Amino acid sequence: MRFDKGKGAAQVAALLCLALLTLASPRPSAAQTPPAAPSAAPSGAPPADAGAIPPLRLPAGQAPAKAEAVSGNILHLTAYLSATDAQPLRGGVHWRVFNERVELDGSHVLVAESTDSTPALTLPDGAFIVHAAFGLAGATKRVTIEGKGVSERVALNAGALRIMGLLGDAPLPATKSQISVYVPERNNSEAKLVANIKSGETIGLPEGNYHVVSTLLDPQTTGAVNPTNSVINADLRVQAGKLTDASLRHRAATMTLKLVSGPSGEALANTSFTILTPGGDVIREMIGAFPSLVLAEGEYVAIARHDNNVYQTNFKVESTLDRDVEVLAK
Structure with missing residues (x-):
């Protein structure tokens, strides 16, 4: 802008008035700014926020839940065939841990279970009943946990039994015979059937006397399998901490x-x-x-x-x- 020498004072006064009017005029706020018109989406296209998860809101008056750290103690378990056995069992053990508290129906609540040979279970403080099963042998032990980890040895007072079926001098395939294990009683060698096992299979048993019957099986042309008249009997004793190995020879x-x-x-x-x-x-x-x-x-x-x-x-x-x-x- 050019200033006229004769009118300089008047022009300066006019500019000052214009500046004051501009500053005094109110500016529109963000809330008063009209929204821009949305652009038209192509026909059939989803809205821009399609698939977005809506914010989760708590009901009125409810405070957010506080995250609680899971705390517990480690219970280390090891099973042995006998109290004097130096080597722990390396497989075949089924562990169950129950709360010692008795429920109204007389049962105990199962709180942990494992088939690991030497499990490490996380448990809170309290009293528990530990049960270890090895085949048909089992043992129970009460354990109390108070603010620190615990290691427990469980002695099963058990042994293992393995029966090998033979036809002449040749081992029998597992499908060719049935081996039944009984707990005998006076005047009845087959008083209580405790297991049917296959030839070559190892089974855990409580220490004691057993009667074993091996029956040769006969596959028929129809596909059926029938017991034959070739039957071998034996009386065996299972000792704690030991494997009892026996061979039953069929002649057929x-x-x-x-x-x-x-x-x-x-x-x-x-x-x-x-x-x-x-x-x-x-x-x-x-x-x-x-x-x-x-x-x-x-x-x-x-x-x-x-x-x-x-x-x-x-x-x-x-x-x-x-x-x-x-x-x-x-």
Whole structure:
């Protein structure tokens, strides 16, 4: 702006008035500023805040919950077969920890459980009941925790039993036999069945006397599995801290039955067979052209029925010698 020499004072006065009017004029606040018109979104597009999580609000008068630190003490557990055993069990132990307090229904609340051999469990202060199970053996111990970690040894007063089934000198596959373990009583060796195990399996048992029965199994052509007459019994003692190893040897063989019109002839179909002991006890009844079965070593009678005719023969079973038994139709 140019100043006219003759009018300089008047121009300065006018500028001062204009500045004062500008400063005095009120400015719009952010709340009074009109919002900008939103831009149109493409058809079908979600709004800009789609998928955003709305803020969580507490009900009126409710204060936010305070985070509490989880505190506890470490309970270290180790199981031994006996109180004098130096080596702890390295597997097969199932641990359960219960609150010592008895509930209204007479039970105890389970507060921790582990299948680790030497678990480290975090527990609060209190009194607890620790139970360790190893197979059919078990032991219980009361533990009190007061502000520090605790290490406990649990002696099971147990041993281990392992039975190996044999056919002749060859080990039996696990699926070929059934081994039953009983607790005997006076005049009854099979008073209480405590376990059925497989050949070669190891099981934990409380120290004591046991009666073991191994039965050879016979897979039929139909896929069924039947017990044979080859049964071996043994009385064993399990000692705490020791593994009792035993072998039960079966003496048996597989016989295939045939009804033939002549030696080494073709087997006749639709034949029913009955196998008996020499004393007349029935061992097995079977139907087919050439059914097979496993029999214990010994002497037997085979009776074949075909077209309303009955034929029979005597035969002998020798251990591990599998063979055909021919019944002549004459």
